[in-house]
Amino acid sequence: MQLIGRNLSPFVRRTAIVLKLLELPYEQVGLSTADDTAEIAKINPVVRVPSLILDGGEILVDSNAIIDHLLEMGDPGHALLPASGAARRAVLRFAAIGHGVMEKSVASSYERNRRPKEKIFDGWVNQVDSQVTGGLVALNDAAAAGDWLYGDHLTLADVNAVVAHDFTAISAPYLVKDNPYPALAALSRRCGALPAFADTVFKPG
Ligand SMILES: N[C@@H](CCC(=O)N[C@@H](CS)C(=O)NCC(=O)O)C(=O)O
Numbered sequence: 475m476q477l478i479g480r481n482l483s484p485f486v487r488r489t490a491i492v493l494k495l496l497e498l499p500y501e502q503v504g505l506s507t508a509d510d511t512a513e514i515a516k517i518n519p520v521v522r523v524p525s526l527i528l529d530g531g532e533i534l535v536d537s538n539a540i541i542d543h544l545l546e547m548g549d550p551g552h553a554l555l556p557a558s559g560a561a562r563r564a565v566l567r568f569a570a571i572g573h574g575v576m577e578k579s580v581a582s583s584y585e586r587n588r589r590p591k592e593k594i595f596d597g598w599v600n601q602v603d604s605q606v607t608g609g610l611v612a613l614n615d616a617a618a619a620g621d622w623l624y625g626d627h628l629t630l631a632d633v634n635a636v637v638a639h640d641f642t643a644i645s646a647p648y649l650v651k652d653n654p655y656p657a658l659a660a661l662s663r664r665c666g667a668l669p670a671f672a673d674t675v676f677k678p679g
Contacts, residue, residue: 479523494670496548572634618657
């Protein structure tokens with residue numbers, strides 16, 4: 475399998491982490507939406523990462539659709555996402571909040587970095603940033619309540635929360651200044667010691 479995209483993207487990184495946690499072999503093709511637009515367009519018509527090219531050539535797009543397939547194929551015991559019921563809904567809820575933080579952190583970064591300076595609208599940047607912090611507060615509260623966001627082991631909820639936290643620390647460091655989310659930061663440090671997380675930290679260059 476080929477994972478398309480760089481781990482700077484939180485959506486690519488969370489997909490890479492799930493691949494590693496499930497010990498599914500893959501090769502990563504580090505294309506960037508900013509620099510490799512034409513190549514990515516041949517893989518995903520919406521020109522976004524990640525995509526996953528399966529061994530037979532089938533192409534999956536969007537981290538949600540990709541991870542859905544990876545879990546179906548590689549997590550028969552439903553360790554990362556409970557099979558049904560209240561437990562599944564709870565993990566999906568936290569996972570969605572984490573995914574939402576990623577989306578709003580990326581949006582904030584685009585607003586601040588992809589416009590000419592005179593076209594940046596601070597009011598909208600502040601609105602988007604407040605959505606990021608709302609999500610981080612919720613994830614921090616959940617992280618403070620136990621060892622894992624849900625249950626007694628690592629799930630997709632923790633993967634998304636840690637990736638969302640780590641990406642915000644890179645893309646909007648002013649939002650995590652003075653350690654406002656200590657329980658989430660501690661979860662990030664603890665997960666960061668696991669190879670699936672450590673090996674997917676974005677390394678520029
Ligand atoms: N919902 C998608 C979001 C993917 C996404 O927005 N990826 C960003 C990179 S962080 C991207 O490709 N941005 C380019 C663009 O949207 O133009 C997912 O979960 O995979």
